[in-house]
Amino acid sequence: MTTPRSRLAPSPTGALHLGNARTFLWNWALARTRGWSLVMRIEDFDGPRIRAGAGESAMDTLRWLGLDWDDEPLVQSSDRTPYLERMDALAEAGLAYQCHLTRREIGSEAAAPNEGDHELVFPADLRPEEAGDSLPFQWREGSHWRFMTESGHHESVHDQISGVHDFEPASECGDFVVWTVRDEPAYQLAVVADDIRQGITDVVRGDDLLASSARQQLLYKAFRSDPPRWWHMPLVRGADGRRLAKRHGDTRLDHYRDAGVPPEKILGLLAWWCGLISCREPITKEDFLEAFDASRLPPKDVVYSHEDETWLTS
Known part of the structure; x- marks a missing residue:
């Protein structure tokens, strides 16, 4: 039987904050208490938002907190080949197509994004005539590639924390980007390609990415691979919600x-937020592991309060 495997995957767009730390710490403890393998991945395909040295800084900070991982870190940008191979497969199967429309052009025809979402729904009637044809993958300046979603198709996501969720990608996001105008793999493609090649069986992340699981499951099906188990944690929020x-x-x-x-x-503080101890008190990483119980994670978002800040800095 294959040993389950999870991953810590910081994006070097800035320094880690308490919300990131809670997710990574819970992920680490889940893996270590269950005998899973745990690997590190630096997800650095995010164009101009990437900050030099932020990946190394994130790993150094996590080590300071007491976290460890197995194997050498995988840095996405170090090798484009795995992502190009996946795009070749999608294009050859007629599941993705090249799009030259700008955000403004899409916005004039597409439905408005949901509240708090900056992504426009890309409708099927904006597809080019060749969409669905088997074509070689090639990137041209000013273009991107989109994955085709099927109208009326519902994708069920079974989350280990919050239960079953039903999504309809065609109406919620439409055809989504898998290769960007910067000639880089988009987030949805990159994480699926990496999770498959690293043998990831369990993905732990914030529940703001729950809807992404439905899109990623479509890609897993396209690549004839099984999706991982999903663990989407409630977020840490400020007093303003x-x-x-x-x-x-x-x-x-x-x-x-x-x-x-x-x-x-x-x-x-993070242990208290995870429901593992009854009050704020300093603990070691060994204490955290001993107290860890996934079932005790509070089901609602955590609010970072003035009292939390005062306790930390006093």
Whole structure:
């Protein structure tokens, strides 16, 4: 029987904050307490948002917190071949097509994005005539490639934390981008290609990516591979109810580290947020593992409060 495998996958677009840390720590503890393999991946296909050195910084910060992983880290941008091979397969099967439309052109015809979403729904009637044909994959300047979604198709996502969710990708996002105008694999394609080649059986991440699981399952089917088990965690939010970000102050782990906050305090706050201890108190990583119980994760989002900040920095 194959040993289950999960991955830590920071994106080097900025420093890790408390919300990221909670997800990575819970993922690490889930893997370590169940005897899974755990690997590191630096997801650095995000164009101009990528910051030099942020990947190494993220790994250094996670080590400071006490996390470890198996094998050498995989850096996406180090080899484009796996993604090109997947695009060749999609294009040859007639499942993806080249699109030259700009966001403005799509916006004039597409449905408005959902509240809080910046993605336009791409309708089937904007497809080029050759969509569905078997064509060689090639990128041209100013173009991108989209994966075709089937009208009326429902995709069921079984999440280990929140249960079963039903999605209809054609109406929720339409044909989605798999290769970008920057001549890079899009997030949906890159993570599926990597999870397949790394043998990932369990994906742990924030529940803001739950809808992405439906799209990724379509790609798994296209590649004739089984999708992983999904674990989508409730998010950490600020007092205003919005996802934790710069607007809520400096919640970077490096900020607390530089201020002399010990990792045991960070671990204690995160353990409290994960429902593992009854109050905020410093704990070691060994304490966290001993207390870990996936079933105790609170079902609702966590709010980072003034009291949390005061306790951390006092």
